[in-house]
């Protein structure tokens with residue numbers, strides 16, 4: 075499906091180049107390169123769960139995510155393009171090659187849908203319709219199709235999704251033009267309760 | 281010392297005897313499973329046991345842990361503040377057993393590096409090809425006059441979660457309004473650098489709600505502490521720090537020198553004297569006792585190791601991880617311990633199979649909860665220096681001083697997510 079925008083890669087590698095130069099200026103000692111995909115990915119498990127399957131309530135699941143989406147997101151954190159509370163500080167510690175390795179690693183893991191989230195069934199039912207109308211095109215299978223390269227929606231942790239929707243709404247996180255258009259349309263017609271209903275839908279079980 | 285020498289000779293004797301035994305074994309040893317004994321099933325030990333088994337299921341992994349239940353220290357400051365129960369921090373070993381790890385509940389009394397044998401209080405012993413030692417910390421009670429280990433039921437440290445946490449919590453709830461809680465921080469190096477100022481926040485939060493005429497007096501021998509700017513910002517924002525109504529009084533660069541237990545009064549090095557209603561002395565620290573008994577500490581308080589494999593530089597085939605190790609460049613924290621354990625497990629799996637250990641990578645993060653909906657963090661990604669002399673931070677840093685209220689709110693939720701994920705990573709859901 076969608077390939078990730080080249081501009082982000084360009085910014086990402088520029089940032090890496092700059093940070094390596096900065097490192098030389100600080101005279102940081104040389105470090106040993108060549109950590110394996112599992113060695114690198116295991117450093118994430120303390121926060122994202124073993125194999126990237128999160129127990130929530132707010133840190134998102136990575137397991138089963140497409141490599142393209144994970145890489146794009148990490149590069150976005152690294153460059154500052156995607157806002158974050160902590161990922162920006164962490165993503166800068168990995169080279170683009172290492173991020174690619176982790177992308178492949180997490181793509182191979184089994185997606186585990188978030189369990190036991192509190193849901194308002196009426197709102198979720200409305201959200202299902204909104205999703206079908208405004209979002210399903212790029213987030214197929216209710217947003218569980220990794221190959222869409224657009225993150226997980228259904229089965230992802232609620233607090234994380236709510237935070238992302240807030241960031242998109244505030245324009246802190248930039249949606250692609252087409253998604254922004256659909257979001258605006260949806261928002262104009264249904265207001266903040268539309269977003270709430272979508273989130274309830276994504277948090278509901280099968 | 282004489283006793284030491286004679287013990288060393290005894291150990292050598294044992295080693296020689298076993299070496300003879302080993303010669304006769306190879307035919308069996310060829311097909312025999314490799315054995316690893318992990319001493320201590322806390323944050324680092326349990327992680328190492330699990331990740332070793334994941335890396336090579338053919339290895340026979342035995343985890344020896346003194347206690348049936350493990351209570352995380354992380355988030356135990358919230359128990360003191362009343363935001364959560366101690367029970368919410370309790371973990372067991374059934375998850376690890378289900379993954380094929382043999383769990384033995386006993387206290388390790390000796391590790392014989394020559395004979396490659398671990399002995400426990402219960403009398404049995406366990407042979408190993410490699411041993412991973414993960415005993416955490418023990419305390420140096422001798423730094424304060426008038427204070428010793430026998431007093432910890434009255435003057436709790438609550439720096440190992442469990443009964444100690446319960447004692448301190450009870451003292452806080454029993455205290456009258458208008459009381460003084462003294463928290464005395466330890467000198468460096470110690471477990472969880474942001475832990476003492478976080479405790480100040482959590483206890484101040486409790487007092488603000490329940491006993492607003494009371495205060496916390498925080499005595500710290502150091503001039504600064506971890507996440508200093510962020511903590512002081514939080515103290516001011518929530519607890520009136522530096523106003524006339526402050527719930528927090530901070531005595532810096534000044535440690536507790538003397539305790540008068542009968543009068544519940546501590547005196548500091550500069551001669552200040554503070555009367556406490558509740559007294560929490562966090563003593564200076566060193567590696568867990570077994571690290572000393574096994575001769576893994578050399579002349580110091582902690583265990584020197586190779587930073588890529590965590591193998592002891594004193595005893596071959598023994599690795600030391602977590603708080604007990606000298607992981608130059610990383611703080612003593614739960615995330616560090618979990619991260620080091622994975623590096624060690626990968627190295628042990630490689631070495632048992634006659635392979636070169638791979639390149640390590642580490643992360644540390646420490647969240648602190650300052651108030652309801654107000655969290656902060658420090659994080660770093662690390663690699664090993666080419667000359668193996670230190671673990672080097674590649675990126676990271678603190679929550680920005682001007683982070684939004686929303687970012688602070690998210691940090692609290694993320695701290696709870698971290699707790700859920702790291703404990704399930706360590707104990708396999710148990």
Ligand SMILES: Cc1cc2nc3c(=O)[nH]c(=O)nc-3n(C[C@H](O)[C@H](O)[C@H](O)COP(=O)(O)OP(=O)(O)OC[C@H]3O[C@@H](n4cnc5c(N)ncnc54)[C@H](O)[C@@H]3O)c2cc1C
Nearest residue numbers: 320322323324346353354388415416472602603613614615
């Ligand atoms: C108040 C407080 C707050 C903290 N908050 C955080 C935080 O937010 N984030 C963070 O990352 N870290 C935090 N920490 C630090 C964290 O708890 C420790 O760094 C971590 O537990 C170290 O792991 P370890 O494996 O070295 O030791 P431990 O987890 O203490 O494990 C040692 C284990 O070995 C066992 N043992 C010892 N000797 C023997 C023996 N002879 N035989 C058998 N068993 C033995 C013990 O019973 C214990 O289970 C905090 C600590 C405190 C005190």
